[in-house]
Amino acid sequence: xxxxxxxxxxxxxxxxxxxxxxxxxxxxxxxxxxxxxxxxxxxxxxxxxxxxxxxxxxxxxxxxxxxxxxxxxxxxxxxxxxxxxxxxxxxxxxxxxxxxxxxxxxxxxxxxxxxxxxxxxxxxxxxxxxxxxxxxxxxxxxxxxxxxxxxxxxxxxxxxxxxxxxxxxxxxxxxxxxxxxxxxxxxxxxxxxxxxxxxxxxxxxxxxxxxxxxxxxx
Numbered sequence: 001x002x003x004x005x006x007x008x009x010x011x012x013x014x015x016x017x018x019x020x021x022x023x024x025x026x027x028x029x030x031x032x033x034x035x036x037x038x039x040x041x042x043x044x045x046x047x048x049x050x051x052x053x054x055x056x057x058x059x060x061x062x063x064x065x066x067x068x069x070x071x072x073x074x075x076x077x078x079x080x081x082x083x084x085x086x087x088x089x090x091x092x093x094x095x096x097x098x099x100x101x102x103x104x105x106x107x108x109x110x111x112x113x114x115x116x117x118x119x120x121x122x123x124x125x126x127x128x129x130x131x132x133x134x135x136x137x138x139x140x141x142x143x144x145x146x147x148x149x150x151x152x153x154x155x156x157x158x159x160x161x162x163x164x165x166x167x168x169x170x171x172x173x174x175x176x177x178x179x180x181x182x183x184x185x186x187x188x189x190x191x192x193x194x195x196x197x198x199x200x201x202x203x204x205x206x207x208x209x210x211x212x213x214x215x216x217x218x
Contacts, residue, residue, distance in 0.1 A: 038188075042188060042191045042192075043191070045191040045192055045194070045195040046065075046071070046190070046191035046194050046195070047065045047066040047071060048065070048195055048198060049065070049191060049193075049194030049195040049196075049197065049198045050062070050064075050065030050071055050074050050075055050078070050194060050198075051063065051065040051066065051198070052195075052198025052199055053078055053167070053171065053194065053197065053198050053202070054074055054077075054078060056171075056198070056199070056200065056201055056202055057078055057081055057202055057204070059074070059077055059078060059081075061074075062074070069098060069101065069102070072094075072097050072098050072101050073094045073095070073097070073098045074094070075093075075094075075097065075163065075167075076092070076093030076094030076095070076096065076097040076098065076163055077093070077094040078167055078170075079093040079094075079162075079163035079164075079166045079167050080092065080093050080094060081170065081202070081204040082166035082167075082169065082170055082204050082206070083204055083205040083206060083207070084206060085206050085207060087207070090163075090166060093159065093162075093163045096159055097156070097159055097160060097163065100152060100155060100156035100159060101156060103152050104149065104152050104153055104156055107145060107148055107149040107152060108149060110145050111142060111145040111146055111149055114138050114141045114142035114145055115142055117138040117142075118135060118138045118139060118142060121135045121138060161180075161183075161184065164180065164183065164190065165180050167194075168180050168193070168197070169206070170202040170203060170204045171197040171200045171202045172197055172200060173203065173209050179193045179197075
């Protein structure tokens with residue numbers, strides 16, 4: 001007789017029946033559909049925003065704003081136009097952001113694979129001893145992958161917000177701080193602000209905002 005596995009035994013002991021699982025599955029479908037629509041709207045807002053900003057900045061192929069991964073590179077290329085007060089240009093945000101995004105995605109898939117492996121072991125183990133012996137490797141692999149993923153994700157987020165700050169500063173210097181703080185507090189506002197600012201003429205050289213200081217010194 002085939003053992004149903006420890007995971008199945010847990011469900012049976014908890015008293016969960018088929019109808020309750022069906023209701024739960026239905027709620028999850030509604031949940032993911034709702035947030036999927038919201039995510040699509042945010043994606044389109046950001047895409048149109050980057051498209052308009054790239055055109056105003058005279059960056060080639062602004063249509064890349066609508067293509068996954070290419071839009072990240074375009075976002076970084078816009079931020080690269082920023083010139084600091086000392087006259088130095090920004091880092092190569094386009095390549096860095098794209099590299100971190102791809103690495104984050106790969107690590108996310110690897111971590112998910114380890115999680116699925118743990119679930120499989122949990123579902124097929126026929127005894128606690130077998131479970132203990134089989135789950136150690138995928139568990140440690142998953143933990144290492146999670147820590148690496150966390151570090152890469154933090155680096156990506158920091159780099160993204162630095163680039164975002166420079167874009168806000170270039171397209172609306174006076175309100176950049178407000179946009180930036182609100183985006184940190186409510187991330188969904190980021191794509192909305194990019195869309196709102198898409199038709200503004202950018203001023204990438206920060207020194208342009210302090211001309212009056214230099215003129216007074218002269």
